[in-house]
Amino acid sequence: MDESTWHKRTQVPLMVASLAYLVAYSWRVIADLGGTPRTIATAVIAITWSMFIADYLVRLMLAEHRWQWFRKHLGALTFALIPVLRLVHLLRFLTRVPGMRPSAAGILRTQIIVYGAGAAVVLIYLSSLAVLEAERYAPDATITSFGIAIWWACVTVTTTGYGDYTPVTDGGRWVGVGLMFGGVALAGIITATLASWVLERASRTRDDEEPATRAQVRELTALVAQLRAERDGGRDDRPEA
Known part of the structure; x- marks a missing residue:
């Protein structure tokens, strides 16, 4: 196998x-x-x-x-x-819109946004469980219920940091570190995806200002050569007067 x-x-x-x-x-x-x-x-x-x-x-x-x-x-x-x-793979059906045929770049952007949002939800939920388990019975702990843990995870993943609830154990702090890094990474991915979409939309109305690629130049050169060959061949086939 x-x-x-x-x-x-x-x-x-x-x-x-x-x-x-x-x-x-x-x-x-x-x-x-x-x-x-x-x-x-x-x-x-x-x-x-x-x-x-x-x-x-x-x-x-x-x-x-x-x-x-x-x-x-x-x-x-x-x-x-x-x-x-x-x-997160279960969100696959959300990346397919019936009746639409988007470009390859559009499909990729849709997948990144859907999977990124799904990963963010999973990350927040898991971090809430982990920090609650680490903090619940610690001395001077403030994160003592699941509702507070969810609030803390949402605040942390967005790097807002109100400071009203903070972990006091080493385990809880490590969960916070992972959540912050994960939030920054997901925010960067989603921001880059949206920027790519904006640039593509803007370029559709400015095709005349886009520089030609080498492949486009080669295709145009080959087409001109083909047209010249057909023209010259037509002249050679003409009977002499």
Whole structure:
């Protein structure tokens, strides 16, 4: 079995595992489980996470050129480390508008915006769970409920930083660091995408000011040469007077 076949066969099971991971983690943190229910939720989290790690390692082993595959599939590594990000793939249907045939650049921009927004939602939700679990029972903690955790995550990911709620534990602060870097990266991607769209819209009304590319010059030169050849051939075929 090659790597691509393995990947196709495991997509649906891993999507289900990703959803199970999210449900179990949410249940454990929001419900503040203890005893047997917490053990069950933790076991589900560990099993599903190990499935993603195993899938990544198997794909790496099945690849013909492993180092090259590793460099080209950094996204797969991200999915293995943060399993619930795979759920962002479920937004795929939002990138397809029936009856429309946008350009390749338009399709790419739509995918970036949809997937970026989905990743932002997942990032905020996961960070809220993580910071709440780290802060809930810490001395002098201010992030003690899921609602406060969501508010803190939204403020942090946008780099607003009101300062009304702040983590006091090392774990909570590391969650904040990751959330800030993730927010800056997503904001940069979405901003660049919107800038690309604006430039494309502006260039549509200024085609006469755009410089010709080398490919366009070569095509025009070839067309002129073809027309000259046809003209000269027509002259040679004429009978002499």
